[in-house]
Amino acid sequence: xxxxxxxxxxxxxxxxxxxxxxxxxxxxxxxxxxxxxxxxxxxxxxxxxxxxxxxxxxxxxxxxxxxxxxxxxxxxxxxxxxxxxxxxxxxxxxxxxxxxxxxxxxxxxxxxxxxxxxxxxxxxxxxxxxxxxxxxxxxxxxxxxxxxxxxxxxxxxxxxxxxxxxxxxxxxxxxxxxxxxxxxxxxxxxxxxxxxxxxxxxxxxxxxxxxxxxxxxxxxxxxxxxxxxxxxxxxxxxxxxxxxxxxxxxxxxxxxxxxxxxxxxxxxxxxxxxxxxxxxxxxxxxxxxxxxxxxxxxxxxx
Amino acid sequence: xxxxxxxxxxxxxxxxxxxxxxxxxxxxxxxxxxxxxxxxxxxxxxxxxxxxxxxxxxxxxxxxxxxxxxxxxxxxxxxxxxxxxxxxxxxxxxxxxxxxxxxxxxxxxxxxxxxxxxxxxxxxxxxxxxxxxxxxxxxxxxxxxxxxxxxxxxxxxxxxxxxxxxxxxxxxxxxxxxxxxxxxxxxxxxxxxxxxxxxxxxxxxxxxxxxxxxxxxxxxxxxxxxxxxxxxxxxxxxxxxxxxxxxxxxxxxxxxxxxxxxxxxxxxxxxxxxxxxxxxxxxxxxxxxxxxxxxxxxxxxxxxxxxxxxxxxxxxxxxxxxxxxxxxxxxxxxxxxxxxxxxxxxxxxxxxxxxxxxxxxxxxxxxxxxxxxxxxxxxxxxxxxxxxxxxxxxxxxxxxxxxxxxxxxxxxxxxxxxxxxxxxxxxxxxxxxxxxxxxxxxxxxxxxxxxxxxxxxxxxxxxxxxxxxxxxxxxxxxxxxxxxxxxxxxxxxxxxxxxx
Numbered sequence: 001x002x003x004x005x006x007x008x009x010x011x012x013x014x015x016x017x018x019x020x021x022x023x024x025x026x027x028x029x030x031x032x033x034x035x036x037x038x039x040x041x042x043x044x045x046x047x048x049x050x051x052x053x054x055x056x057x058x059x060x061x062x063x064x065x066x067x068x069x070x071x072x073x074x075x076x077x078x079x080x081x082x083x084x085x086x087x088x089x090x091x092x093x094x095x096x097x098x099x100x101x102x103x104x105x106x107x108x109x110x111x112x113x114x115x116x117x118x119x120x121x122x123x124x125x126x127x128x129x130x131x132x133x134x135x136x137x138x139x140x141x142x143x144x145x146x147x148x149x150x151x152x153x154x155x156x157x158x159x160x161x162x163x164x165x166x167x168x169x170x171x172x173x174x175x176x177x178x179x180x181x182x183x184x185x186x187x188x189x190x191x192x193x194x195x196x197x198x199x200x201x202x203x204x205x206x207x208x209x210x211x212x213x214x215x216x217x218x219x220x221x222x223x224x225x226x227x228x229x230x231x232x233x234x235x236x237x238x239x240x241x242x243x244x245x246x247x248x249x250x251x252x253x254x255x256x257x258x259x260x261x262x263x264x265x266x267x268x269x270x271x272x273x274x275x276x277x278x279x280x281x282x283x284x285x286x287x288x289x290x291x292x293x294x295x296x297x298x299x300x301x302x
Numbered sequence: 303x304x305x306x307x308x309x310x311x312x313x314x315x316x317x318x319x320x321x322x323x324x325x326x327x328x329x330x331x332x333x334x335x336x337x338x339x340x341x342x343x344x345x346x347x348x349x350x351x352x353x354x355x356x357x358x359x360x361x362x363x364x365x366x367x368x369x370x371x372x373x374x375x376x377x378x379x380x381x382x383x384x385x386x387x388x389x390x391x392x393x394x395x396x397x398x399x400x401x402x403x404x405x406x407x408x409x410x411x412x413x414x415x416x417x418x419x420x421x422x423x424x425x426x427x428x429x430x431x432x433x434x435x436x437x438x439x440x441x442x443x444x445x446x447x448x449x450x451x452x453x454x455x456x457x458x459x460x461x462x463x464x465x466x467x468x469x470x471x472x473x474x475x476x477x478x479x480x481x482x483x484x485x486x487x488x489x490x491x492x493x494x495x496x497x498x499x500x501x502x503x504x505x506x507x508x509x510x511x512x513x514x515x516x517x518x519x520x521x522x523x524x525x526x527x528x529x530x531x532x533x534x535x536x537x538x539x540x541x542x543x544x545x546x547x548x549x550x551x552x553x554x555x556x557x558x559x560x561x562x563x564x565x566x567x568x569x570x571x572x573x574x575x576x577x578x579x580x581x582x583x584x585x586x587x588x589x590x591x592x593x594x595x596x597x598x599x600x601x602x603x604x605x606x607x608x609x610x611x612x613x614x615x616x617x618x619x620x621x622x623x624x625x626x627x628x629x630x631x632x633x634x635x636x637x638x639x640x641x642x643x644x645x646x647x648x649x650x651x652x653x654x655x656x657x658x659x660x661x662x663x664x665x666x667x668x669x670x671x672x673x674x675x676x677x678x679x680x681x682x683x684x685x686x687x688x689x690x691x692x693x694x695x696x697x698x699x700x701x702x703x704x705x706x707x708x709x710x711x712x713x714x715x716x717x718x719x720x721x722x723x724x725x726x727x728x729x730x731x732x733x734x735x736x737x738x739x740x741x742x743x744x745x746x747x748x749x750x751x752x753x754x755x756x757x758x759x760x761x762x763x764x765x766x767x768x769x770x771x772x773x774x775x776x777x778x779x780x781x782x783x784x785x786x787x788x789x790x791x792x793x794x795x796x797x798x799x800x801x802x
Binding site: 161 | 352354373374375378384386388389390391392393394395399400403404405406408411412413415454
């Protein structure tokens with residue numbers, strides 16, 4: 001049971017991030033800036049929480065920061081059509097450094113910051129819940145609500161239909177009078193809100209502190225899950241659960257005396273294995289079903 | 303019902319005046335063809351009209367009233383619809399979803415699937431189109447995809463319908479079906495604008511014809527006053543000799559096969575394969591609707607994809623598992639379908655492209671170094687003798703015009719007197735003048751005893767050049783006919799396998 005609870009805690013930030021990423025992927029943008037957005041959001045959650053008091057203020061600050069980050073990503077990659085990889089890599093590094101500089105500026109420390117005045121996100125305990133579901137963070141439940149809502153939107157709304165068209169044939173969408181650029185921005189904004197929530201969860205619930213590099217590759221694992229699902233929400237969730245379970249198992253093994261370095265490698269090894277296995281099962285050229293949308297940039301429009 | 307007038311339309315791309323002060327008038331309830339060579343500006347006019355390009359100048363009038371068209375959405379609102387050269391479909395979505403895209407019926411924010419399905423079914427009944435509305439678009443043939451594009455316009459209640467080269471992807475029988483649809487639209491009072499460069503089709507269906515050249519208006523005439531000769535002269539600006547059909551006398555029937563294909567499976571899933579020979583001094587034409595194995599045949603012969611079953615012999619040597627380089631050394635030359643991807647390195651210099659594949663020959667190198675002088679001389683001669691208009695031999699090959707790129711590929715492949723030439727779509731995107739020159743080169747290689755396999759989507763090209771014609775359908779030959787037995791109708795029927 002402890003493993004399940006640990007897995008749920010691991011999966012939550014991945015779920016937020018990967019769900020948003022799956023939508024941007026549907027519109028033809030593989031958002032590889034997730035790691036930076038998550039880290040920045042973690043920092044701003046602490047900052048808002050500390051300066052304004054209260055976890056909600058922290059979450060709002062985190063979301064504002066990751067929205068700004070994703071809008072910049074959109075300006076560069078969607079509007080100006082720069083290369084997604086160059087921009088994404090650069091912005092990930094930029095986010096790291098911004099967090100470091102601001103920490104120095106506000107808290108006069110480097111490395112990490114914690115303070116008793118920081119209010120953690122509340123945990124939810126309800127009498128009718130089984131014991132193993134009690135005491136989980138409010139963010140866990142929020143993630144489940146987001147999941148259900150997004151699945152509904154994805155399957156049964158006009159918006160969901162158009163999202164997929166933006167990635168698969170943007171000209172078809174444009175000639176039907178719908179702007180693919182707008183769809184991409186909407187997806188990036190939703191992604192921004194969600195990755196903001198993920199970052200806030202990391203620094204004000206999972207831990208109650210900000211530590212340099214605390215996103216620890218979670219953004220990248222979410223990107224891997226997005227690639228695994230290729231825009232399909234169901235498969236993205238499967239990917240997220242696999243990776244979350246692996247992370248939890250890794251930590252569990254550590255407590256049984258396994259070398260911590262080896263145990264913590266587990267999720268990353270699994271990412272590599274799963275992505276390789278997937279390519280192997282579906283040789284790219286003859287892949288049935290939808291064509292892979294994002295191989296890099298949206299096409300240039302004349 | 304709408305009549306369209308265009309006044310003084312202009313559009314430039316950088317230094318290129320694609321459309322220059324262009325006037326156009328189409329009456330309501332008529333079929334008006336817009337013809338011209340590739341690059342004459344026909345598609346640009348259509349895209350301006352549909353709001354995809356912002357014109358630099360000019361105005362559009364519908365029924366005498368000036369209208370502003372800034373986006374496809376504006377065009378749709380005015381009842382203008384367009385079937386593009388490249389279809390605007392989403393392959394993984396179903397037929398009915400593609401039809402309603404952009405104007406989806408809703409229930410709140412939800413997509414009213416059932417209502418959309420009913421509406422699409424009703425529309426199909428009305429125009430007696432028989433497509434499964436639930437089938438994913440990727441499973442449809444090209445002909446059906448085009449029907450689907452037309453259905454989209456009807457769903458949006460378009461009354462002015464623009465078709466950008468709609469016949470290029472169709473078999474002859476399907477073209478007749480399309481023309482029936484055009485006539486139905488005219489009878490309903492709709493206006494059809496038909497962009498084309500195949501003159502026999504234009505003459506078969508249009509009421510009026512407008513000719514464009516270099517972005518300018520050349521002439522507009524009634525169908526009654528138009529002849530193929532007149533239209534060709536107006537399109538090209540000079541007389542063009544039609545390619546002389548090869549005479550039977552030149553065919554060396556006794557000549558040994560140069561290329562022998564035995565049971566070659568074209569698709570990975572093919573259980574059966576194709577078998578044929580190409581003899582020296584012979585052109586074997588491969589006809590068929592695009593996507594029936596042409597590209598696969600091309601890749602297997604050249605060695606770009608591995609053979610799964612079957613054998614390929616060139617001049618008696620088994621080359622089935624030989625790499626590309628050995629195939630070329632055995633005397634194979636290749637004019638690929640896609641000159642920008644497979645034919646040329648667009649970012650490399652014209653000079654480098656001209657010796658690509660022959661760069662190992664000792665006359666072009668000394669040790670690991672290129673003999674610049676020798677290459678320079680060779681390339682200059684090549685450019686002159688094939689009439690390739692390049693400012694100099696160091697500019698990037700990708701900056702040449704389509705026709706010049708194709709000539710460059712031809713020059714490189716033919717200069718080394720190949721025994722076997724695979725020519726895939728050799729005149730796609732090449733204008734009438736360039737086409738004649740390329741055909742002449744092919745015929746001259748044939749006179750010199752070369753074996754040529756000609757894969758082309760252009761049935762007229764196949765019929766006028768080939769000694770024998772094979773028809774591909776689903777990765778197999780439905781027939782191999784001598785030219786004397788082949789007619790447009792017969793080949794067309796074989797392409798769809800609706801006749802034996």
